[in-house]
Amino acid sequence: MNVKLSDLKRLSVINVGLEWFADELEKQGVKVVHVKWAPPIALKGDILSILKKIEGE
Amino acid sequence: MVLKVKIFKSRYYDSVKLLNVSKETSKLEGIEAAFLVMATDANKNLLKSLNLMTDEVSKAGNDDLVIAVKSTDETLADKAMNFAERMLLAGEEENVKFESLEEALFKIQDANIVMISTPGRYVFDIAKKALEHNLNVFIFSDNVPLGDEIELKKFASSRGLLCMGPGCGTSIFYGKVLGFGNVIKEGNIGIVGASGTGIQEISVLIDRHGGGITSAIGTGSNDLTKDVGGLTTKLALKLLGEDDTTKVIVVVAKLPDVFVAQEVLRTASSYGKPVVACFLGLKKETFIETGDNVIVVDTLEDAANYALKSVGMPPPKGLPLPALEEVNTKMKKLRDQQIYIRGIFSGGSLCYESQLIISKYLGRVFSNSPIRADWKLEDPMKSKEHTCVDMGAEEFTEGRAHPMIDPTLVKERIIEECKDPNVGVILFDTILGYGCHRDPASELCEAIRAGKVHAGGEVIFVTSVCGTEKDPQGYKYQIDLLKEQGVIVANSNAMATMLAVHVISRGRVGVGVNQ
Helix, strand or coil: CCCCHHHHCCCEEEEECCHHHHHHHHHCCCEEEEECCCCCCCCCHHHHHHHHHHHHC | CEEEEEEECCCCCCHHHHHHHHHHHHCCCCEEEEEEEECCHHHHHHHHHCCCCCHHHHHCCCCCEEEEEEECCHHHHHHHHHHHHHHHHHHCCCCEEECCHHHHHHHCCCCCEEEECCCHHHHHHHHHHHHHCCCEEEECCCCCCHHHHHHHHHHHHHHCCCEECCCCCEEEECCEEEECECCCCEEEEEEEECCHHHHHHHHHHHHHCCCCEEEEEECCCCCCCCCCCCHHHHHHHHHHHCCCCCCEEEEEEECCCHHHHHHHHHHHHCCCCCEEEEEECCCHHHCCCCCCCEEEECCHHHHHHHHHHHCCCCCCCCCCCCCHHHHHHHHHCCCCCCCEEEEEECCHHHHHHHHHHHHHHHCCCEECCCCCHHHECCCCCCCCCCEEEECCCHHHHCCCCCCCCCCHHHHHHHHHHHCCCCEEEEEEEEECCECCCCCHHHHHHHHHHHHHHHHCCCCEEEEEEECCCCCCCCHHHHHHHHHHCCCEEECCHHHHHHHHHHHHCCCCCCCCCCC
């Protein structure tokens, strides 16, 4: 890829986390999209082992 | 008094959204306090200190939402609880364009940066995915395991991509700010920084004296440690080194590993452009063989001055001092017992710079991020002797908004310090720019007014405003607000600190920053 500084003249940002930052970018006229994010659901051990079995099959 | 608490298991909202709903709920009739927070340890401690803790809250986990409402009346408490829940739900879908990163990566074909500010333990998977899609990443999050950082940066470097952060506060590309940063004129100075407020302070001083920047690339505060080895810094130097518009390169970091810093200087020097380096905590004498085009300086202000000089801008003819007479008049009102400085900072590098200056003239300075290991505060909540507290450090920010967005903890600390009869000067930073609170001076002035009531005598407040006229908050407006409260406003953090030292030494130490 080897990014160059001039590649970043036009920013296009995907924002994950604080929506505040997406709003701040928008105010500057930067192209930005916000992704809804939530922590992955923690699965209990037995459910996890069942899923792993299914995956394995 | 009625306390109502609700826990919502595995329901995540970001800290800024929770802050806004907390504020609106607190304004309702009969509500003494309303807090919406994720149940992290830091937030549980906060709730405990405010007597809002219950058994249920103590058992809640990092990903659980807590709504706590204290009211004079049961019905009003229920009403406020419903209001808070409704407001959360109402705002939920406001700006969401995509339900997942994968969807965004697939549909936004021209994306070039993924900005990440989730809790630190979730960063790795998101950042790795972005890098695999050949996108640069800007990771604002703290509390990312060091092993994750190294793996991400190695992977990014192998692809020639920027991995800015974790813990990256600021980057500016062609005038556009990621994270916290000021509106700086475009020009021909490039900055690489493992220090967010270091970048901010240098860039605003460059702007204020007529210069400008091409870009400022943040790397995250760990980048120049021995373990990380400057992986992002070296790539950022390459970007600036190969950019024709960039005529001089500034490198800034807080206490880097000395060998990594030397290697970074060799890399920077190899592009043949003038290089100005400021490694707070390492004396310039440490670097002897750095190349003819490299100059190492001790303060952020000097870094800005030398960068300006390197591009042929006349260096500022000594910065104008605030009316010294006013400072000296205030100083004479201090009682003999008022012998300590208390520094309350949102910016880590500003906190560090102030410690270096204070210790040079007044001896030891305690801190939660100290310049010497044996000067570490046992309890970051409690100051002693001369103290500078970095309120943006991880122990204060886990699960809550950074103090540059939410100055609540800074305000509480200012009031607390005023109660100590041995305190003569409260030194603090006022940081403007995108990403930051819309009116920090008004918030700080509120705390100053309350602090004066508790002080029982004269306490001198000193600050510098890290900002430019084009910042959304308005530089002059913010200064005027502070001055109305009797705050002494200096032109740089280094000068504000020198004024604090001048006052506490009862004038024995002069106020010239460069002496």
